[in-house]
Amino acid sequence: MNTIQTNKKAVVIGAGIAGIASAIRLQLKGFEVTVYEKNPYPGGKLSVFQLGDYRFDAGPSLFTMPQFVEELFSLAGKKTANYFEYVKHPTSCKYFWQDGTQLHAESDVQKFAEKVQETFQIEEDVIVKKLQKAAFINETIGDLFLEQSLHQPTNFFNLKTLKSILNIGKFDLDKTLHQANQKDVKHPKMVQLFDRFATYNGSNPYKTPGIMGIIPHYEHNVGTFFPTKGMNSIATSLVQLAEDLGVKFQYNEIVKEIILDKSQKKVLGIETENGKILADVVFSNMDIYFTYHQLLPSFPKPIKTLSQERSSSAIVFYWGIRKEFKELDLHNIFFAEEYKAEFDAIFEQKTMYKDPTIYINISSKICKEDAPHQSENWFVMVNAPANVGQNWEELVANTKKNIIEKLNAHFKMDIESLIECEEILDPRTIESKTSSYQGSLYGTSSNSKFSAFLRHPNFKKNIKGLYFVGGSVHPGGGIPLCLLSAKIATNHVS
Numbered sequence: 492m493n494t495i496q497t498n499k500k501a502v503v504i505g506a507g508i509a510g511i512a513s514a515i516r517l518q519l520k521g522f523e524v525t526v527y528e529k530n531p532y533p534g535g536k537l538s539v540f541q542l543g544d545y546r547f548d549a550g551p552s553l554f555t556m557p558q559f560v561e562e563l564f565s566l567a568g569k570k571t572a573n574y575f576e577y578v579k580h581p582t583s584c585k586y587f588w589q590d591g592t593q594l595h596a597e598s599d600v601q602k603f604a605e606k607v608q609e610t611f612q613i614e615e616d617v618i619v620k621k622l623q624k625a626a627f628i629n630e631t632i633g634d635l636f637l638e639q640s641l642h643q644p645t646n647f648f649n650l651k652t653l654k655s656i657l658n659i660g661k662f663d664l665d666k667t668l669h670q671a672n673q674k675d676v677k678h679p680k681m682v683q684l685f686d687r688f689a690t691y692n693g694s695n696p697y698k699t700p701g702i703m704g705i706i707p708h709y710e711h712n713v714g715t716f717f718p719t720k721g722m723n724s725i726a727t728s729l730v731q732l733a734e735d736l737g738v739k740f741q742y743n744e745i746v747k748e749i750i751l752d753k754s755q756k757k758v759l760g761i762e763t764e765n766g767k768i769l770a771d772v773v774f775s776n777m778d779i780y781f782t783y784h785q786l787l788p789s790f791p792k793p794i795k796t797l798s799q800e801r802s803s804s805a806i807v808f809y810w811g812i813r814k815e816f817k818e819l820d821l822h823n824i825f826f827a828e829e830y831k832a833e834f835d836a837i838f839e840q841k842t843m844y845k846d847p848t849i850y851i852n853i854s855s856k857i858c859k860e861d862a863p864h865q866s867e868n869w870f871v872m873v874n875a876p877a878n879v880g881q882n883w884e885e886l887v888a889n890t891k892k893n894i895i896e897k898l899n900a901h902f903k904m905d906i907e908s909l910i911e912c913e914e915i916l917d918p919r920t921i922e923s924k925t926s927s928y929q930g931s932l933y934g935t936s937s938n939s940k941f942s943a944f945l946r947h948p949n950f951k952k953n954i955k956g957l958y959f960v961g962g963s964v965h966p967g968g969g970i971p972l973c974l975l976s977a978k979i980a981t982n983h984v985s
Contacts (some may be wrong), residue, residue, distance in 0.1 A: 503525070514738045527761070584823065624675065694803070694938050695838045778963045802934060812868070821856045841876040
């Protein structure tokens with residue numbers, strides 16, 4: 492794609508993955524683009540840090556739908572491999588239950604189905620049909636809901652929408668995800684496995700609609716991938732592309748306000764600590780709550796949108812472990828015994844459950860240099876409620892104790908004695924580091940069938956030149972959807 496020279500200026504607030512992608516697309520549209528980032532580094536949640544001899548990706552650890560990253564290099568006329576490399580991982584996840592049951596879930600659908608049959612005596616066809624159903628939902632409504640605005644009625648006047656309407660009964664909108672999974676796979680442990688996909692957008696499987704059964708499609712039918720230089724390289728490679736195209740990045744600079752004209756119908760630019768910057772277009776990659784409360788203080792706030800239930804947050808322990816565990820893989824899940832009780836604790840009681848489901852990501856399984864010889868870098872995450880003023884010191888301490896006890900029981904050893912170094916992230920620090928309101932990882936939850944329509948749109952009809960991207964707006968959180976928010980928003984820029 493050739494860059495068109497327009498002499499127009501664009502400002503992007505925030506160098507999260509959606510902000511970087513927006514900057515690339517705007518530069519290719521001919522804008523002179525500058526990205527303003529309050530931190531000294533790009534990537535937002537996709538950051539990286541070092542603890543002694545251990546390297547950790549601080550945020551997202553699962554990489555799916557790499558085509559949306561590759562699309563940016565293709566648009567720029569660049570070869571992806573010159574900037575960014577990744578591999579397909581043969582294992583989707585390794586699952587562990589407290590009764591000793593284990594499941595090695597391979598990315599290949601047929602192998603996964605065979606392993607499920609071997610472990611749970613469930614017919615292979617049950618799993619194959621479940622994933623075919625996920626693929627059908629994606630084929631029927633995937634791009635309708637994820638790759639275009641839901642806030643422009645004209646987007647729905649087409650054959651794709653008609654097909655969706657004709658098949659609406661197959662999307663399980665009348666059921667929760669848990670109810671849909673019970674109907675489809677029946678076995679309690681496999682229901683729990685498919686229920687966990689609700690956490691991919693920070694939601695509760697006992698409330699989120701059955702249409703979220705689309706999510707396993709991206710992991711099992713398409714596959715899971717891993718960047719050869721770590722998750723942070725998704726952001727750094729795109730920053731390099733952006734800079735090669737002429738995008739400028741201003742780090743350590745806080746944006747104080749988005750400037751509107753006196754009628755408040757047009758954006759004029761931004762004001763930072765260093766003064767005012769004029770711009771024809773402003774993109775906010777900041778959480779939509781803080782965008783309104785901090786950057787648009789005098790503009791009327793969309794109260795209904797901003798008061799939607801927040802998604803779950805997380806407590807993450809980054810542990811340098813002085814041992815290699817052969818039975819663990821890149822992605823590992825240790826399930827809670829009572830799954831519903833865990834989600835009730837998070838979403839209803841706003842607290843941590845005593846027996847949390849534990850996710851352990853170990854990037855050194857692939858990137859050996861991420862940990863010393865015969866050691867591993869453990870990213871240990873449990874789902875947590877959004878921050879509403881809980882006693883996090885106590886909750887973090889109790890959660891660590893419960894995690895250690897659970898892992899000790901499984902491995903029959905003292906895990907704590909193997910921890911060589913530690914860093915902790917909780918909802919408070921997630922909020923302070925990434926400006927995610929209440930530390931929620933995905934903006935608002937998807938705990939109702941109307942959640943997709945209640946997310947803030949990527950533009951403001953009554954403010955010309957102002958756009959919104961990132962996980963707190965349409966189409967949602969996670970790397971692929973953040974990239975798509977940039978695509979949707981920039982498609983509206985002329």
